Amino acid sequence: MNIGTCSTIALSGLKAHLVTVQAFVSQGLPYFTMVGLPDSTVSQARERVRSACKSTYFHWPQTRVTVNLTPASLPKHGSSFDVSIAVSIFAATHSINPNLLNDAVFLGELSLDGSILPVVGMLPLMQFATQCQISRAYVPASQLAEAQLVPGIKVIPVSHINELLRVLNAPPSLINEHFSVHYPASSTTPIEQFAAPMQEPSSSNADFNDVIGQTDAKWQLEIAAAGGHHVMLVGPPGVGKSMLAQRVPSILPPLNDTQATEVACIRSAQGLPIAIPLSHTPPFASVQHNATLSALAGGANGNRIVAGAMTLAHRGVLFLDEAPEFKHTVLQSLRIPLETGSITLSRMKANVVLPAQFMLILAQNPCPCGNLWNSTKICECQPIELRRYNNRISQPIKDRIDIKINVPSLKTLDKPHCHNDSYSPFLGDHMTFDSKHMRDTVLQARKQACRRFQSCPWSTNAQAPGTWLMENTPERLISHTNHLLESEEISIRGAHKILRISWTIADIFGRTQPTDDDLECATRLYLPDI
Structure with missing residues (x-):
């Protein structure tokens, strides 16, 4: 049966899903249809894939081609399905080695000349691939550096559909060796772009x-x-x-x-x-x-x-x-x-x-x-x-x-x-208010809080629940916050926040428990007008 199958990954927000792409080449009038809840971008892949295949010596089937994206109930959006759709059609026409499609995912957008373009969300896509124990990922060459940030998976960069056919052991008769990849004149090629690590603009000058x-x-x-x-x-x-x-x-x-x-x-x-x-x-x-x-x-x-x-x-x-x-x-x-x-x-x-x-x-x-x-x-x-x-x-x-x-x-x-x-x-002797000294103080206070919360699912005072505060804060400090509650100056949430701030002040000064002065300072920080 002329069915080709490969895998890709769909991204919804930050949640990824494994998608199986199946292509069925059957008898009938020439027609290319796509099912499986695709959006308009995915549906337009029909024209991108058909045009990209013309940059090779692949003869497009002059019959009915049906592509199914499974699970069908999952909405598909974006252009990252292009390469997997093309691969499934190659597999359905027995143009590539189907064994190389096992345990692999294909990601990338196709341009009309067959170039493989980057897709949105490469890093979370690769993370999900490792969670699914996928061993190989075919990705756009321009995103090689980003894909390699995730260990435990072999990344195979491809820049053109002809290059993809070559690595999938397609017959030489299908590969156009004279293809050229066109990049915007204002930029370098993707491989040159990532030859040196890209550095994020530093905020270290903000002091x-x-x-x-x-x-x-x-x-x-x-x-x-x-x-x-x-x-x-x-x-x-x-x-x-x-x-x-x-x-x-x-x-x-x-x-x-x-x-x-x-x-x-x-x-x-x-x-x-x-x-x-x-x-x-x-x-x-x-x-x-x-x-x-x-x-x-x-x-x-x-x-x-x-x-x-x-x-x-x-x-x-x-x-x-x-x-x-x-x-x-x-x-x-x-x-x-x-x-x-x-x-x-x-x-x-x-x-x-x-x-x-x-x-x-x-x-x-x-x-x-x-x-x-x-x-x-x-x-x-x-x-x-x-x-x-x-x-x-x-x-x-x-x-x-x-x-x-x-x-x-x-x-x-x-x-x-x-x-x-x-x-x-x-x-x-003195506290100096430049970023270096302030950061040192913050780090020391955070370390002290981490030691205190080492057996808890939180690590900062702002995350400490009310039950922990009631059990570990000295009784006299709780009595003071109760007095503020009785006078309706604060809510219960406010009382908890005052106690959390007092614990933070104690951490800054290296104390194991907050003192009355710490609580008074915390109260004035939460209620600056009293």
């Missing part, structure tokens, strides 16, 4: 030392980074709120290999460039106030799931500048991810769960005009305008923010660098 003054804000951001706490920056325009937020990744611990791969998979699945070798710097995603719900939380582009900024900031920092100017529905989409570390996109045919474990930083002015805290300018906002402005960020969102930081205007700018006189057992 807290660049921010003049704001010692209190730097100290509070150091606490936030040490415990993984969410932050709100409040201050007039031009005082450095955005600069402070942009430099938080410079003091966060570097990602481990697993986390770096996870972040790279997210970028790869969205068609974004990744660093080779993998970057271990936590990501930073900044969102403008005119962002839509799909831009922040994610959505669908046709049948393709597109991750939002919350997922792109996974394992890193999500920064929302001018937070009160965001639409109410956009801000409310933060509520569940802040609690669960993931976001669920519900679609008509499936639910897709995307990771969204990030450190949130919000920034806002003290009033609509921004002059409320200005000593030289007069605020012209009416009380009702000020109340409406402050209420644009709902109380449930504010309740989930651990640390509220007031960033005042600088009255004197004569000192390029500012220090305070707090003693730190890690840094010596």
